[in-house]
Amino acid sequence: MKAKKTYLILIASTFFAICSMVLLFIFSEDIIHHQNNFVRRFPNEVSKVHQIDLRFNSYYLAGTAANKIYLGNYTAPLLITVIDTALNTKQEFNADLSNMDFPFQSVQVRVAPPNFYVVDGTVPIIFKGKIKDWKATVKWHGSVLFSRFELIDSLTIACRSIKNPSGESVLGTLYFGNPAVLNLNFELLQKQIDGIFDVDGTLQYDPVLERLVYVYLYRNQFIVADKKLNLDYRGKTIDTVHRAQIKVAYLANRHEKKLAAPPLIVNKISAVYKNLLFVNSGLPGRYEDDKMWKEASIIDVYDLNNKSYISSFYVYDINNKKLKSFFVRDNHFYGFIGQYLVDYKFTNLITDSYSLKKTQ
Amino acid sequence: MKLKNNIKCVIIELISLLYILLFVYAAVSKLIDFENFQVQLGQSPLLSAFAGPIAWIVPIVEIVISGLLIFPKARLIGLFGAFSLMVMFTAYIIIILNFSSYIPCSCGGILEKMSWKTHMVFNIIFIMLAVAAILLIQKNNDKNEVL
Numbered sequence: 001m002k003a004k005k006t007y008l009i010l011i012a013s014t015f016f017a018i019c020s021m022v023l024l025f026i027f028s029e030d031i032i033h034h035q036n037n038f039v040r041r042f043p044n045e046v047s048k049v050h051q052i053d054l055r056f057n058s059y060y061l062a063g064t065a066a067n068k069i070y071l072g073n074y075t076a077p078l079l080i081t082v083i084d085t086a087l088n089t090k091q092e093f094n095a096d097l098s099n100m101d102f103p104f105q106s107v108q109v110r111v112a113p114p115n116f117y118v119v120d121g122t123v124p125i126i127f128k129g130k131i132k133d134w135k136a137t138v139k140w141h142g143s144v145l146f147s148r149f150e151l152i153d154s155l156t157i158a159c160r161s162i163k164n165p166s167g168e169s170v171l172g173t174l175y176f177g178n179p180a181v182l183n184l185n186f187e188l189l190q191k192q193i194d195g196i197f198d199v200d201g202t203l204q205y206d207p208v209l210e211r212l213v214y215v216y217l218y219r220n221q222f223i224v225a226d227k228k229l230n231l232d233y234r235g236k237t238i239d240t241v242h243r244a245q246i247k248v249a250y251l252a253n254r255h256e257k258k259l260a261a262p263p264l265i266v267n268k269i270s271a272v273y274k275n276l277l278f279v280n281s282g283l284p285g286r287y288e289d290d291k292m293w294k295e296a297s298i299i300d301v302y303d304l305n306n307k308s309y310i311s312s313f314y315v316y317d318i319n320n321k322k323l324k325s326f327f328v329r330d331n332h333f334y335g336f337i338g339q340y341l342v343d344y345k346f347t348n349l350i351t352d353s354y355s356l357k358k359t360q
Numbered sequence: 361m362k363l364k365n366n367i368k369c370v371i372i373e374l375i376s377l378l379y380i381l382l383f384v385y386a387a388v389s390k391l392i393d394f395e396n397f398q399v400q401l402g403q404s405p406l407l408s409a410f411a412g413p414i415a416w417i418v419p420i421v422e423i424v425i426s427g428l429l430i431f432p433k434a435r436l437i438g439l440f441g442a443f444s445l446m447v448m449f450t451a452y453i454i455i456i457l458n459f460s461s462y463i464p465c466s467c468g469g470i471l472e473k474m475s476w477k478t479h480m481v482f483n484i485i486f487i488m489l490a491v492a493a494i495l496l497i498q499k500n501n502d503k504n505e506v507l
Binding site: 002003006009010013014016017018020021022024025247249251252253254256258260261 | 393395396398399402406407410411440443444445447448451452455459491494495498502
């Protein structure tokens with residue numbers, strides 16, 4: 001076997017191996033790219049005002065009041081950061097819990113002055129305290145597990161819990177005063193495939209409209225309900241995916257349920273302010289520039305009062321990091337991008353749509 | 361001369377043994393937890409469309425190559441196969457780390473616990489071992505022809 005032949009075969013094998021992987025990659029990029037039958041409108045109504053470097057990418061919104069923004073942190077669960085709405089000053093506080101002896105797994109804080117709350121739906125437990133000294137004591141320690149929750153008032157949360165025995169998700173409210181009362185509405189979340197993965201979504205509550213809004217992750221629908229979980233209506237987002245495109249597998253020997261293929265994410269994350277619903281969509285529409293899709297995230301705006309789509313705008317990535325979560329206050333849009341919190345200002349088009357008129 | 365030859369033979373056998381160990385372990389651990397392996401392949405941004413067939417093909421190819429490496433006559437083919445497979449695995453890691461929109465889990469027993477970067481170093485070392493063994497065998501064959 002001559003040396004030359006050996007080298008030739010080695011080079012040919014390398015070439016063939018690399019080519020086959022690259023081909024596989026090109027074919028499956030298709031799964032990620034879905035062009036849908038919808039068109040967006042971009043009347044250009046936001047402009048970036050300011051940004052603040054939080055130095056870590058693990059912050060989330062815990063609450064707002066007057067001209068203050070309260071942030072929680074996923075990796076430092078008891079750290080509460082207070083920023084002014086102009087994103088200039090930053091103060092840090094540490095919450096003090098009366099009793100740390102619980103199997104915490106998913107701790108989140110919420111601030112609604114003069115109170116603040118430390119909640120873990122996996123224990124499940126709710127601590128309550130005053131923001132003047134950031135000390136909290138156990139307010140409720142029950143047995144109903146929940147993921148996703150939002151404060152409705154000082155003693156009530158809306159939450160996503162699980163049905164017994166199927167384990168499927170269900171929306172409910174928990175009054176954690178004394179005695180605690182749990183209300184579940186099994187009709188709100190509608191199962192399409194498995195009842196857990198396919199109904200995944202984000203939960204929001206707006207105190208002005210007094211409405212709960214749940215936006216599905218994998219389908220073009222959102223649910224609007226009142227504080228008592230009565231269904232107002234089911235809204236539709238402008239894309240065309242009405243059935244969750246996910247594949248769920250059950251592994252009997254491991255007792256695990258998993259997503260068996262990359263899911264098609266339709267609505268990534270949402271926020272509600274007054275009568276407007278903001279949705280960060282995962283799908284490019286028709287006639288949109290592919291390049292924009294790689295450099296920015298898109299937010300679609302809907303009016304919950306007259307059930308209409310208003311318009312869309314882009315939020316630019318920073319250092320190749322995409323928008324992770326966001327919230328809206330007055331005519332400002334705040335977004336968490338990487339370790340930054342950015343502030344975009346709306347022009348009249350959006351603020352004019354604000355209306356305190358509730359749906360009848 | 362004979363000693364040098366012996367050392368070369370030992371090295372070739374050692375490398376083949378290492379590969380047999382690696383591939384048999386990897387193949388068996390995939391086959392034992394087969395359903396889970398199929399699901400993990402399905403989650404990969406590169407392979408999900410082909411997860412069904414690939415889930416069978418990979419362990420079977422690993423076992424076939426191990427078989428070839430056992431017999432000295434078939435060793436060269438086995439080493440070329442092992443080399444190609446390792447290059448494919450490494451290309452997969454590089455594409456996932458740099459070009460795909462997200463990074464899925466890795467799979468395969470102990471190797472599951474390695475980070476993607478460690479895995480790449482591990483693969484490159486094995487690729488170099490295969491090339492070394494192939495070149496050694498080829499040198500030996502050359503020598504035999506000359507004689």
